[in-house]
Amino acid sequence: GRARPSHSEPPDQDGRGGEEEEEEEGWHQLYPGHIPTSPLQKALLAAGSAVMALYDPYRHDMVAVLGETTGCLALPNLRDKMKNHPEGYHILQERPRIRLSSLDMARLQGLPDGSLGREYVRFLEDNKVSPDTRMPPKFVDDEELAYVIQRYREVHDLMHTLLGMPTNMLGEVVVKWFEAVQTGLPMCVLGAAFGPIRLSTRKLQVLATELVPWAIRSGLNASCVLNVYYEQRWEQPVESLREELGIFPPP
Amino acid sequence: CRCRALLSRPAGRLRARRGLAAGPELHFGFQTVTEEERREKIYQVFESVAKKYDVMNDSMTLGIHRVWKDILMHKMNPSPGTLLLDVAGGTGDIAFRFINYVHSVREQQLQRKLKHHQNLSWQEIFESYQKDKFNSLGDSQVVVCDINREMLKVGKQKAQHLGYSEGLSWVLGNAEELPFDNDKFDVYTIAFGIRNVTRIDLALQEAYRVLKPGGRFLCLEFSHVSNPLLSRLYDLYSFQVIPVLGEVIAGDWKSYQYLVESIRRFPPQEELKAMIEDAGFFKVDYENLNFGIVAIHSGFKL
Numbered sequence: 001g002r003a004r005p006s007h008s009e010p011p012d013q014d015g016r017g018g019e020e021e022e023e024e025e026g027w028h029q030l031y032p033g034h035i036p037t038s039p040l041q042k043a044l045l046a047a048g049s050a051v052m053a054l055y056d057p058y059r060h061d062m063v064a065v066l067g068e069t070t071g072c073l074a075l076p077n078l079r080d081k082m083k084n085h086p087e088g089y090h091i092l093q094e095r096p097r098i099r100l101s102s103l104d105m106a107r108l109q110g111l112p113d114g115s116l117g118r119e120y121v122r123f124l125e126d127n128k129v130s131p132d133t134r135m136p137p138k139f140v141d142d143e144e145l146a147y148v149i150q151r152y153r154e155v156h157d158l159m160h161t162l163l164g165m166p167t168n169m170l171g172e173v174v175v176k177w178f179e180a181v182q183t184g185l186p187m188c189v190l191g192a193a194f195g196p197i198r199l200s201t202r203k204l205q206v207l208a209t210e211l212v213p214w215a216i217r218s219g220l221n222a223s224c225v226l227n228v229y230y231e232q233r234w235e236q237p238v239e240s241l242r243e244e245l246g247i248f249p250p251p
Numbered sequence: 252c253r254c255r256a257l258l259s260r261p262a263g264r265l266r267a268r269r270g271l272a273a274g275p276e277l278h279f280g281f282q283t284v285t286e287e288e289r290r291e292k293i294y295q296v297f298e299s300v301a302k303k304y305d306v307m308n309d310s311m312t313l314g315i316h317r318v319w320k321d322i323l324m325h326k327m328n329p330s331p332g333t334l335l336l337d338v339a340g341g342t343g344d345i346a347f348r349f350i351n352y353v354h355s356v357r358e359q360q361l362q363r364k365l366k367h368h369q370n371l372s373w374q375e376i377f378e379s380y381q382k383d384k385f386n387s388l389g390d391s392q393v394v395v396c397d398i399n400r401e402m403l404k405v406g407k408q409k410a411q412h413l414g415y416s417e418g419l420s421w422v423l424g425n426a427e428e429l430p431f432d433n434d435k436f437d438v439y440t441i442a443f444g445i446r447n448v449t450r451i452d453l454a455l456q457e458a459y460r461v462l463k464p465g466g467r468f469l470c471l472e473f474s475h476v477s478n479p480l481l482s483r484l485y486d487l488y489s490f491q492v493i494p495v496l497g498e499v500i501a502g503d504w505k506s507y508q509y510l511v512e513s514i515r516r517f518p519p520q521e522e523l524k525a526m527i528e529d530a531g532f533f534k535v536d537y538e539n540l541n542f543g544i545v546a547i548h549s550g551f552k553l
Contacts, residue, residue, distance in 0.1 A: 035504055040491050048499035061502050138504070 031143040033136045042069045045139065054194060064135040067187035068149060074184040075145040081224045082148070088227035095147055096231050098131045098154040108234055116241055117234030120161045127167040131157060151226060152183065158230055162242060163215070164250040169195065170203050174211045181219030183226075210251045222246040277449065280512030286449055293447050294399060296506045297341070301401035303501040304342050305409075310496050311507075319545050320442060323471045324348045326538070326547060327438060331357045331389025336436040336461060338426045338454075339444020340395035341402030343409050350415055353391040360389070388418040394436075396424040427453040431461045438462075442471040446517045455530035462552045468532055474539070474546035475519035481542055489514070520546050 028036055037045065046069040053062040082088030096102075108117035124130065134153040140146040156175070163178060165171035173195040180188035196204055222245045233241065242249065279289045300307065308316045323345070329335065331353050337345045368376055397403050403421050410419060424430045426441065426448050439458045448454045458468050476482040489511040497507025518526065520537050523546075527535045532550030539546050 038491065041495055044492060044495040045498060048495055052499050059502070062499065065498065 030141065031137075031146055033138055034140075034143070034146070035138045036141065037069075037139050042139065045069045050190065054197075057198070060133075061135055063187065063191065064137075064153070065139065066190070067185055068137055068139040070186040071140070071145075071149060074186065075140070075142075075148055078152070078183055078185075078224070078226060079145060079148045082226055085224065085227040087229050088224065091151065091226070091229055092144070092147070096229070097150075098157075098231070100130060100132050103131070111235060114237045114239065115234065116158075116161070116230065116236050116238050119238050120158060120234075123157065123161045127160075129157065129167060148226070152179075152185070155226065155230065159225065162225075162238065162245070162247055163218075169199055170207065170211075173199070173207065174215050177212050177215040178219045181216055182222065182224065214248060214251050218247045221248065278516050280509045280516065289449050292509075293449070296509055297399045297447075298401045299503055300501060300506050301341070301399070301405045303503075304402070304405065305344075307497065307501055307507070310500055311493055315541070316443075319471060319540055320344050320348055322540060323440070323442060323469060323547055324352050326549070327352075327440070327467070327469060329353055329356075329391065329438065331360065331391050333391050333437045334435070335391070335393040335438045335440065336396060336429075336431070337393055338396050338424075338429070338439065338441045338458070339398070339447065340440075340442070341397045341399065341406055341444075343395060343406035343415075345440055345442050346393045346395045346406075346419060347410070347413065347415055349391070349393045350388065350418060353388055353418075357387060357389045357391075392418045392420070394420050394422055394431075396422045396426075396429065398423070398425050426457060429457045429461055433460050434463045434466075435461050436463060436466060438467050438469065440469045440471070443473070445470055445472055446513050451518075451526060452530070455527055455532075459531045459552055464552055466552045468527065468548075468550040468552070470523070470527075470548040472523075472546060472548070473514040473517065474523075474537075474543050476543040478542055485544060520548075523548055 030036075045065055049062040049065040049069065052059055053066055056062075079092070082092050105121060108121045111118040113119075131154055134150070134156075137146040137149050140149055156179075159165075159175050159179065160167065160171065163175055165174050173192060176188050176192040176195055179185070180192045196207060199207065225245065228241075228245065239249075276283050277286055277289050278284070279292050284292065297304075312319075327349075329349060329352060333349075333353065335346075335349050337349070340346055364379075365376070368379065395403070395406060397406070400423060403423060407421055410416070422430065426444070427450050439462050441454070441458070445451060445454060455468075462468065476485050493511050494504045494508045497510075498504040501507075517523075520539070520543065524535050524537055527548055527550045531552065533553050535548065535550040537546050537548045
């Protein structure tokens with residue numbers, strides 16, 4: 001559904017004393033945390049967040065905002081891909097969330113080495129990250145699309161696991177290239193293009209000659225990664241999942 | 252016409268504004284909340300914005316807020332020995348300007364004094380210079396009072412960083428119920444703070460109470476733009492750009508959405524003037540800055 005932008009006119013001057021019906025908190029909020037925005041605001045947000053994300057790479061919230069404000073074409077596309085796939089459709093219906101509270105960490109750790117669950121937990125521990133740090137969407141004006149972008153964010157760590165890439169700058173850029181090809185999200189494209197700016201020449205070389213070509217080939221070859229119900233596949237070996245999806249083995 | 256509406260039922264509207272007879276429902280931006288909820292929400296807003304308060308002020312007003320505050324200080328024209336209470340003074344902008352102002356006035360005084368001491372011995376000049384040097388502010392003092400701990404914290408850090416220590420004190424307090432005795436201060440200021448007070452009438456009464464007879468009340472606050480074209484541009488900028496700036500710079504859309512809404516909800520110039528008069532002040536007047544985007548209200552306790 002469409003939402004009303006947040007430059008709503010104030011109540012009539014004479015009614016300012018609290019005598020008239022006020023707008024409720026959040027105007028026409030479509031989901032918790034939703035902030036309706038006008039097209040102008042989205043444009044300003046997109047520009048501002050892009051600049052800020054480059055200026056201060058630790059502002060992950062700005063990367064998130066950039067993704068939300070520029071994803072108006074890519075997100076419906078992704079959603080449709082999901083709808084037309086049995087597993088993806090399933091995910092859209094059930095709306096699973098990847099959170100520490102919903103994951104049975106002990107069980108995953110107990111899984112055999114090489115399985116998705118075991119490797120995912122290993123990845124979280126090695127890189128000292130948690131799935132709970134993902135920003136909830138704010139500026140997406142459709143609650144199903146808000147879920148799609150949320151799912152994309154939560155699945156990002158699994159991408160790292162599947163691609164075997166760490167969370168340093170180099171690893172992130174590689175994953176971004178893969179995601180850019182897979183999702184078409186402008187934020188991924190920008191991240192993939194501008195991320196390498198802060199890398200050393202040696203790393204850039206490895207990136208350009210080996211990693212990026214592999215990431216692109218895998219991304220093009222693989223079926224949509226959002227169409228995988230990861231929570232039901234923890235026992236599946238990573239290699240088998242890679243094959244199933246069409247991701248080539250990492251160099 | 253707003254004036255006519257004001258005259259027709261002033262008591263009712265003003266009482267509603269003060270949240271008295273109209274019941275416990277008040278405004279928080281464009282939302283309706285109870286008094287207690289409003290206080291809490293506003294506390295949270297300033298807790299969240301405290302660290303980026305100054306950066307945001309510069310971004311939103313393109314630095315013009317500094318000029319507004321300078322104008323306020325010039326209007327006040329404090330002489331050394333003035334005791335100032337700056338309410339909702341959080342990060343210290345007014346307090347620091349006050350100190351700078353009296354310091355420079357004091358310097359001029361001392362220069363003039365020295366020029367007149369032409370026929371004193373070197374010893375006497377030296378002694379008088381020493382005595383005055385230790386009194387660089389001429390006994391002027393400013394008390395910064397704010398309800399929000401985070402804002403005070405930022406203010407204290409700024410003071411330390413900029414080297415302000417003399418004649419400055421920081422007090423945690425509520426504008427509606429000031430922790431000071433009657434008839435204490437020469438000047439009371441509240442810059443961009445009264446808009447956030449839940450019971451403006453109480454704050455004005457308190458201001459009257461703590462001022463000495465002859466004391467001056469000064470309020471610098473966002474007000475209403477009557478020029479229709481300018482008003483539309485101002486609205487456009489406020490509602491479209493400012494929350495975006497809040498999100499990009501401070502990662503906080505909602506606080507800045509609240510800011511622009513609270514400006515629209517605040518009483519316009521004439522109404523505020525009437526409220527100040529109601530509290531007992533005389534010779535109440537206001538000066539518009541930038542076509543009414545900001546106004547300085549002034550009143551005296553006689």
